[in-house]
Amino acid sequence: MRLISSWLVPLFIFFVLTAGYIRGVKVYDAFVDGAKEGITxxxxIMPYLIAMFVAxxxxxxxxxxxxxxxxxxPVLKPLGIPSEVLPLIIVRPLSGSASLGVLGNILSTAGPDSYIGRVxxxxxxxxxxxxxxxTVYLGAVGVKKSRHALPAAVMADITGFIVAAMAVRWVFGN
Amino acid sequence: MINAVWAVMLAVGIFVGLLNDQADAVTKAAIDGASQAVVISFGLIGAYGLWLGIMEIAQRARLIDALSCIMRPVLHILFPHVPKGHPAMGAISMNVIANVLGLGNAATPLGIKAMQHLQQLNHHKETISDDMAMLVVINAASLQLIPTTVIAVRSSAGSSDPAGIIGTTLITTFCAAVIGICVAKMLEKAIY
Structure with missing residues (x-):
């Protein structure tokens, strides 16, 4: 499995490049045009990221x-979510790097193969x-009214937090 | 909604900071946060350039069209307003595949590209469309098959079974995605 995932990206690029060349695409020009779009x-999205990171x-x-x-x-107790993972729940939706730090911290104090660590x-x-x-998706197209996007995404997160505890108890039985 | 969330976070942060006598820490955090955003943005330029460059080749080689034909039957249920043959479906397909494979730094630029195509179909440019909201929800639900980063962190924390959480992660991701999609479908009529 690890072999497949590490070969995936180089093989994909090779495949696209070959297919493009055979079909007569000016591959270098196409790449540069796409990369230009990446930069813009x-x-x-940068101003939106600044706003979000400051807050x-x-x-x-x-x-x-x-x-x-x-x-x-107190809300988490009845759901079987150990209070040790609370910092992760708070940080997870806000910052990827900070939540990785929090996860590392939880795993080193509670142990990676404990109930807390698995949850x-x-x-x-x-x-x-x-x-x-x-922030990034709405910022990139300049949409100002996000309607139901935030509540639906937050509901998915809450579901994830609750089901995680249930799934660990169900699979590992502790 | 985002306006309110942002304002509340910042205002409550400053208020609590002043109560805790943390004025200096708050000032430093504001400036650090802003510079962090810029550092991260510059880090993104390379990955965005690479993936949108490859995407452009795939697009011109008509590979994306072929892919969106394959993915359309499934994705059409989630994104019913995208007409047949529209480039949005191709970008959405690429974004979903990158997510499933766990290629986070490819998924986001591809997702943004899909958002831009969906914006062309959007009648009210300042308001998110149903399809755009669905794309955001799917991307917020983390559909990846193998949580490679978490496995790496577990293994460096000395786990005897670092990959053991793949099963529970899949169950959880699936439930979260289904609930997110259902809530989005339910609310799209209600919130305008």
Missing amino acids: TVFK IEVFRASGAMDMLARFTA ASTMMGSTETTFYVL
Whole structure:
């Protein structure tokens, strides 16, 4: 499996390149045009990322995030979610790198093969950095009214957090 | 919605920071956050350039058209407003495949490309369309088959079974995606 995934990208690029060349595409020109678009896209989303990162960093550094964690703790108990994974639940939708740090921290204190460690790993693998996705996708096209996108995405996250604990209990039986 | 979330996060952050006597930390966090965003953006340029470059070759070689023909029966259920043969379907197909394979740094530029195509079909340019919201929800649900990053973190934390969470992750991802899609379909009529 590991072999397949590491060969995937080079083989895919090779395939596209060969197919393009055989079909008479000016592959170099095409690549440059696409890459140009990539650069403008990044500059288009940059202001939105700045806005989002400032809010997230302030929220975290001020201690507001810890406060939120304390408020939500009683809600999680009945769902079988251990309170040790709470920081991960709070950080996961906001920042990919910060949540990786939190996961590493949970795994080293609780142990990667403990109930807590497995729940945290499952949560991390089955959810995304929702606010980052939302910021980037909406920012790139300049959409201002997001309608139901945020509630639906957040519901998917909440489902992921709850089901993660259930799935670990069901599969590993602890 | 995003306006409110952003304003509340920032305002509550500043307020709590002042209560906790963390004024300096808050100031530093604001500036650090802004520079972090710029550093990350510059890191993205390479990956975006690479993947959209390859995508452009695939597009001109008509590979994307072939792919969207294959994927259309499934994706049409989720994105009913994309007309047959529209380039949006090709970009959505590529984005979904990159997600499933766990190619995070390819999935996002391809997803943005799909958003831009969907924006052409959108009648109200400042308001998200049903199909665009669906794409956001699917991307927020993390559809990958093998959570490679998590497995790596587990293995470096000394796990005896780093890949053991693949099963639970798949179950969880599937449930989250289904709920996200259902909620999006339910709310798309309700919220305008």
